[in-house]
Amino acid sequence: MRTGERNTAGDASTAARFAALLAAFGPGDTALGVSELARRTGLPKTSVHRLSQHLTEHGLLERDGTALRLGLRLFEIGQLAVRQRGLVDTARPLLADLREATHNTVHLAVLEGTEVVYLDILRGPDAPRLPSRIGGRFPAHATGVGKAILAFSPDDVVEKVIAGGLPRVSRRTITSPVLLRRQLAKVAAEATAYEREESSIGTVCVASPVVDATGYAVAAISVAGWVNRLRTERLAPAVRTAALALSRTV
Amino acid sequence: MRTGERNTAGDASTAARFAALLAAFGPGDTALGVSELARRTGLPKTSVHRLSQHLTEHGLLERDGTALRLGLRLFEIGQLAVRQRGLVDTARPLLADLREATHNTVHLAVLEGTEVVYLDILRGPDAPRLPSRIGGRFPAHATGVGKAILAFSPDDVVEKVIAGGLPRVSRRTITSPVLLRRQLAKVAAEATAYEREESSIGTVCVASPVVDATGYAVAAISVAGWVNRLRTERLAPAVRTAALALSRTV
């Protein structure tokens, strides 16, 4: 199953059912039927039917014939969710400049659990097809932004990531805890994280953390591009500068 | 009240409560307390407390101290919601070109009920501060994109908008049903809608509908800028062309 969710059976709270229903939709799905949703959520088909009816009444789900889609209202609410953080709005111009200057793809991401979530992405004109997606997730230890954030996070956050098993994403993903720790120490010293084909073969990335007043990271920005075209060391100062500028406004 | 919701009391469905809770957050709100949410939703404080607990457990809400924010997961799901439509992804490059060519702000929007929802916005370099916001709403009859969509929609859709009372947004908003109908007829003939300070004094806009195989509009794109700097007639062909290109891919 693409959207491999752990079975939430046992947690019978109504909220859990709603959340499970919304989470059942994965990228790539356009519209799902009642039975498919029942299969993915582990809920009885009847319940899915009723729940989706209710959700549809409030715009959180939409019907396309008999199939179900995520509702437009979710998009609206989702935009408010990031807007509350303010980050995206203030970062936009900075990211745009960075893209202009580097002609590559620029990322803004935050950490959630053991993964990063991309808040904004500006694709470069001659950029590779990266696996990143606005609103998408990626294992933190396998990305530049992730390592930048982790290096400026409390220990227990890093421990949790390591405890997660450092899943291999590409052939070059760092899967050794000791190696990761060593890298993070270096990142912490330089305030710059590099990533070389660890998330996707053929691409590299240079990232820098956005920190708050306490010195802990709240986000990170990065520039990514082709491995043989992008000179990461050369771009590091630009990325670092943008991250610092953003840190000042947070 | 900014987020003037009609009182949903009477609809006691649990889903209604969840939806009301999420809808209680408006743009400009960063974090709300239990009491404030209870006030806005009309729900008992106790219920808000319990519901928000449940939602928090599933990442749909987040706690900042004792206050509540919309959760990051809502952003993720919201992105999937638009992605399912495919529109945004395919439109992006076209919109980028349009911005490049016009140096003004470009909009992509769809109609929902009597309002348009902005799916994507690319701000121009020397653009005015428009009231539009990604994920934001605006009365359809007061915007270029709205009129473009309405002109290519079934009659009952237009009727519903008119029945909504054509609220005045700016000094120049069209509030007369007969005038609106006459304009829409012209828009339908030219496949191009103009808007002159009807949503915001000082700005104008030229829009064109994105239509599906049946000929009905599914979205619209527009270019907006300063009233005294933007020659709408001159930009019309560019907007029209982009809209046609997008229509072909839908």
Place this chain on the structure above:
DNA sequence: CGGATGCGTACCGGTGAGCGGAACACGGCG
């Protein structure tokens, strides 16, 4: 042509999850 298998949908009685009033702990403010 059965009939087998998938789908979405409707019916309906039992029951426990959600409900919300009352009461409490805290923390400014006058």
Place this chain on the structure above:
DNA sequence: CGCCGTGTTCCGCTCACCGGTACGCATCCG
């Protein structure tokens, strides 16, 4: 000090949710 206004806990009642069963309708196949 009392007096707001918070957020939070407790607890018994009840009604809305639950989900097994059943049905109409497609599609596929022997």
